[in-house]
Amino acid sequence: MQTVRILRLFIAIGLTAFASLRAAPVDEARSALVAGIDEVSAALNAHPDRKDFIAVLDTLVEKHFAFATTTRLAVGPAWRDLSPEQQSRLTSLFGQLVIRTYADRITGESRPEIIYGKPLELKPGRIEIPTTTKTGGQSYSVAYRLELVPASNPARWRVYDVIGEGVSLIANYRAQFEPILNKSGAAGLIQTLETKLADASAR
Numbered sequence: 001m002q003t004v005r006i007l008r009l010f011i012a013i014g015l016t017a018f019a020s021l022r023a024a025p026v027d028e029a030r031s032a033l034v035a036g037i038d039e040v041s042a043a044l045n046a047h048p049d050r051k052d053f054i055a056v057l058d059t060l061v062e063k064h065f066a067f068a069t070t071t072r073l074a075v076g077p078a079w080r081d082l083s084p085e086q087q088s089r090l091t092s093l094f095g096q097l098v099i100r101t102y103a104d105r106i107t108g109e110s111r112p113e114i115i116y117g118k119p120l121e122l123k124p125g126r127i128e129i130p131t132t133t134k135t136g137g138q139s140y141s142v143a144y145r146l147e148l149v150p151a152s153n154p155a156r157w158r159v160y161d162v163i164g165e166g167v168s169l170i171a172n173y174r175a176q177f178e179p180i181l182n183k184s185g186a187a188g189l190i191q192t193l194e195t196k197l198a199d200a201s202a203r
Contacts, residue, residue, distance in 0.1 A: 026119040029127040029146045032157035036064035066158035067095035074173040078181045086186045093193040100200040
């Protein structure tokens, strides 16, 4: 009986330690998301003019967003057929386009209230954090997906997808990219993004 009790004690200690180890990445990802949103919100408050805000936001992209992953997933299977130069160009254009598109939607608005839900580990190195965003008297469901980017120095959790009211940013753009890639290939997609970016910048 004593042996059984000791065994149960070791199992309990082991499970507790395992749970603690598993919780650490979730806590780190949540802290990274909160810090990123706070920094972007502060930048918006300090630079209410759209052009100034975008200029500051461009400097925060590398710190908080994993656009290389976002672009790769949005392009889909065709990504592996692209040259390194095409991949780099698409990542740059897509990142700039997303920043300018979403800047249009938040510039001039008051800072929303964000309620963070329980993080979910999708797989090692990938975590989803649901939130409820309240602004203008309405509430919206927004989930952020983050990945751990070990190649950065230091390794950081960065956002690679945003799911608003069940609609994924990656899935949305992938549906737009696929027919362009099928018809015109990577060159056609690059040209399309260049045109969209020029239009967004002109606005």
